[in-house]
Amino acid sequence: MPDTTPSCFDRPYSAFLFDMDGTILSSxxxxxxxxxxxxxxxxxxxxxxxxxxxxxxxxxxxxxxxxxxxxxxxxxxxxxxxxxNDVEGVFALPGAAAFLAALPSDRWAIVTSSPLRLAHKRLEAAGLPIPKFIVTAEDVEVGKPNPQCYILGAERLGFSPSECLVFEDVQAGILAGESAGSDVLVITATQHHDLETSHPTLHSYEDVRVRIYEDGKVGLGK
Missing domain, CATH: 1.10.150 (DNA polymerase; domain 1)
Incomplete structure (x- = not known):
């Protein structure tokens, strides 16, 4: 039978949940x-x-x-x-700043394994905004691949994880997003070798645009 699973490019989401390092910036x-x-x-x-x-x-x-x-x-x-104390060479991934700027502030969050002070420092170094909602290493008892972080990120936005799209770049985060019940989009911009995944992939935010639906939901357009 053909695969009837909806593509993340073909559906609206209540919110986007972004990992940070390797997903919206390179550190x-x-x-x-x-x-x-x-x-x-x-x-x-x-x-x-x-x-x-x-x-x-x-x-x-x-x-x-x-x-x-x-x-x-x-x-x-x-x-x-x-x-x-060492953020030399930290930079935003191509198109990431414009992509985040196009999202309503209450429709996205960063969910990172970095501590809060480090997350702020790297976002600042990369020229990316500090989001209204952020989950960091201090906010969870167990880190990725445990889904606790993505469940908490969705809760802070007021949604279920199943209503959210997770943006990730490594296996631990992908497993966390899967276990939370979210759809996952894998960002490949910083990968030096192929990551085997059944999830859709995106190399650059320059290849995609934000779509805002009439009910306020967000999606991906090409």
């Missing part, structure tokens, strides 16, 4: 400088480690390593401070 160079230096100090294989730290909260990434004598909370806090 890849800055993040990998800081995390690479930390990993080297811990004696880790830096090249093998770096792909594993994207999309998750720092405290969760460190805790999974089970490093002897390492306090994940303290280490994550120190890394956050280092990242706040």
């Amino acid at each position: 890849l160079l800055a993040a990998e400088r800081v995390w690479g230096a930390w990993a080297a100090r811990q004696g880790l294989d830096v090249e093998a480690f770096l792909p594993t730290m994207h999309g998750a909260r720092g405290v969760d990434t460190i805790a999974k390593l089970n490093l002897p004598g390492v306090d994940p909370v303290a280490e994550a806090a120190a890394i956050t401070e280092a990242e706040i």
